[in-house]
Amino acid sequence: MTILIVVLSFGAFFCLYRALQGPSISDRAIAVDIMAVIFSSITALMALKYKLAYLIDLSIAIAVISFVGTLALAKYLEGRSLDD
Amino acid sequence: MIEVLGWISLCVGVGFTVLGCLGLVRFPDLYNRMQAATKCVTLGTCGIMLGVFLRSGFTSLGVKALLCALFVLITVPVAAHALARGSLIFGVRLWKHTERDEFTDDRGGESIIEVDK
Amino acid sequence: MGKRFAYFVMGFVVWIVLVYTLQYQEVIVGAGVALLTAAIFGRHLPLKPGKLLxxxxxxxxxxxxxxxxxxxxxxxxxxxxxxxxxxxxxxxxxxxxxxxxxxxxxxxxxxxxxxxxxxxxxxxxxxxxxxxxxxxxxxxxxxxxxxxxxxxxxxxxxxxxx
Structure with a gap:
């Protein structure tokens, strides 16, 4: 289990590279979004490992918040106002 | 049996997620990166959540993991779609070997395919 | 009305899965919250409720x-x-x-x-x-x-x- 978590963290490092390096703002946005989803799965794995059932709530919350953030950024890029 | 299935599911999920992230680093432009990342990470996360469900059964943890998998399955493609559309309109460049771009052609306006220097 | 009811049922089911218990306090609060969201957002449900059945x-x-x-x-x-x-x-x-x-x-x-x-x-x-x-x-x-x-x-x- 620990090995799986470590391997997933390497995946998050790849995303971090893209988030720091990415030439455009969208590259960074998608990298951060993917990173949040990976953290959500790491949290689920930790919930399984340490038998802490409440950590899975955190995992759902991370997924929801990153989704909303990415949508807001996409709307901003389109040059629209946020309320339509 | 179910234990073993759960482990397999977890390993497959983690493997695909890491491959997706590798794609995020390797591919040449935003849209190709997005393809690799969204596909692999969605299936990977669903695999991991299914694995958590199989290893913990119908407890609070397992059922919530399934809910989370369903949620990720719906939201990650939608986020990628919205971001891709936003970046096309914003004018993020396509890779220089892109075959054609009917979206920009139909909208009118300059081609946003990267040119070789 | 049908849309609101379908929305209420979905919201209530999600709530029950999230708390994953059937204690009466949780059920009452869940019903209240689902009712409120259904009253506010129910008309935006993008499908016809008849199709769900x-x-x-x-x-x-x-x-x-x-x-x-x-x-x-x-x-x-x-x-x-x-x-x-x-x-x-x-x-x-x-x-x-x-x-x-x-x-x-x-x-x-x-x-x-x-x-x-x-x-x-x-x-x-x-x-x-x-x-x-x-x-x-x-x-x-x-x-x-x-x-x-x-x-x-x-x-x-x-x-x-x-």
């Missing part, structure tokens, strides 16, 4: 899930091979295809399915035209591309949602 549609949904999982696995192995191959085996492009699905929710699911299947990603939906980013552009004209990309899904989604 027809067993034929649920049957087609059950048939669709294995097809979808198979395509999804194929897509991932495809992408994994492209990522691991030493040269870049890609020839991307954005193509335009036409769907004959009518309702909005069916189109949303079609777009999601396209994004999760081999080498394609939806970029924009305008009425019945979809713009697809294709990682390896194949067929030339619009009808051939439509057939290649959405052929298998349209058949099922038309039976589930339309």
């Amino acid at each position: 027809s067993p034929v549609r649920w049957f087609w949904l059950l048939v669709y899930i294995p097809v979808f999982v198979y395509m999804c696995l194929k897509a991932n192995i495809d992408v994994a091979l492209r990522v691991l191959s030493p040269g870049l085996l890609i020839k991307p492009g954005i193509v335009k295809i036409r769907t004959r699905l009518k309702s909005d929710i069916a189109r949303v699911f079609l777009a999601n399915s396209i994004t999760l299947t081999p080498g394609t990603m939806t970029v924009e939906i305008k009425e019945d035209v979809l713009y697809i980013h294709w990682i390896e552009v194949g067929a030339g004209d619009m009808t051939a591309a439509s057939k290649a990309i959405i052929g298998p899904f349209e058949y099922f989604l038309a039976r589930i949602f339309d």
Whole structure:
């Protein structure tokens, strides 16, 4: 289990590279979004490992918040106002 | 049996997620990166959540993991779609070997395919 | 009214799954919250409540899930091979295809399915035209591309949602 978590963290490092390096703002946005989803799965794995059932709530919350953030950024890029 | 299935599911999920992230680093432009990342990470996360469900059964943890998998399955493609559309309109460049771009052609306006220097 | 009731039932089920207990306090609070959200947002529910009750549609949904999982696995192995191959085996492009699905929710699911299947990603939906980013552009004209990309899904989604 620990090995799986470590391997997933390497995946998050790849995303971090893209988030720091990415030439455009969208590259960074998608990298951060993917990173949040990976953290959500790491949290689920930790919930399984340490038998802490409440950590899975955190995992759902991370997924929801990153989704909303990415949508807001996409709307901003389109040059629209946020309320339509 | 179910234990073993759960482990397999977890390993497959983690493997695909890491491959997706590798794609995020390797591919040449935003849209190709997005393809690799969204596909692999969605299936990977669903695999991991299914694995958590199989290893913990119908407890609070397992059922919530399934809910989370369903949620990720719906939201990650939608986020990628919205971001891709936003970046096309914003004018993020396509890779220089892109075959054609009917979206920009139909909208009118300059081609946003990267040119070789 | 029907929409609000369907929304209420969905919200209540999600609440019960989230708290995963049947104590009366949780159930009462859940019913209250579901009622409130249904009263406020219920009219935005994008499907007709009558469709939720027809067993034929649920049957087609059950048939669709294995097809979808198979395509999804194929897509991932495809992408994994492209990522691991030493040269870049890609020839991307954005193509335009036409769907004959009518309702909005069916189109949303079609777009999601396209994004999760081999080498394609939806970029924009305008009425019945979809713009697809294709990682390896194949067929030339619009009808051939439509057939290649959405052929298998349209058949099922038309039976589930339309």
